[in-house]
Amino acid sequence: MIERALVHHPTTAAAWIESLVVRLNREAAALRVEFFLQGDLTHLRLPSGPTGRRDGLWRHTCGEVFIGRTAKPAYREWNLAPSGAWQAYDFTAYRAGMRLAGVEPPVIHLDHGPSALTLTAHLPLQDPQDDGDIRLGVSAVLEDTGGALSYWALSHPGERPDFHHPASFTLTLDPTP
Numbered sequence: 001m002i003e004r005a006l007v008h009h010p011t012t013a014a015a016w017i018e019s020l021v022v023r024l025n026r027e028a029a030a031l032r033v034e035f036f037l038q039g040d041l042t043h044l045r046l047p048s049g050p051t052g053r054r055d056g057l058w059r060h061t062c063g064e065v066f067i068g069r070t071a072k073p074a075y076r077e078w079n080l081a082p083s084g085a086w087q088a089y090d091f092t093a094y095r096a097g098m099r100l101a102g103v104e105p106p107v108i109h110l111d112h113g114p115s116a117l118t119l120t121a122h123l124p125l126q127d128p129q130d131d132g133d134i135r136l137g138v139s140a141v142l143e144d145t146g147g148a149l150s151y152w153a154l155s156h157p158g159e160r161p162d163f164h165h166p167a168s169f170t171l172t173l174d175p176t177p
């Protein structure tokens with residue numbers, strides 16, 4: 001298991017958040033991702049709405065996972081909302097060639113209280129014919145009750161939040177479990 005702290009982008013701090021940690025575990029043909037948030041969560045706006053595939057999740061509280069291969073510029077973006085809504089896009093290169101990914105739905109579970117929230121998702125790892133190690137970028141968008149967004153990631157390579165930036169893919173997994 002890999003455990004890393006996400007850090008907020010310097011332009012989008014949220015004082016009510018104590019910590020945001022991601023835990024990753026490779027499970028055969030899936031990746032288990034767990035976002036663990038601590039703080040005064042009475043300030044956190046949790047999106048509501050239907051579960052299932054939906055666009056625009058990044059405009060509100062959600063976790064994001066970017067999965068690529070070291071040998072290729074292509075990558076997949078997963079958006080995971082606490083409501084159980086999700087979306088997956090495939091890109092051919094940095095912010096290029098975006099299309100809906102043909103994937104099985106992830107399994108999403110939410111457990112939360114006034115000071116802690118855990119969002120767990122099991123993401124299918126597809127495209128086994130790809131070569132190279134798996135490279136990952138993990139991030140989150142947190143919306144407060146006033147509508148302000150804060151952006152969290154393993155790293156922030158630019159002046160503005162950009163989860164797609166290749167330098168944001170800071171974790172590497174062996175392609176075989």
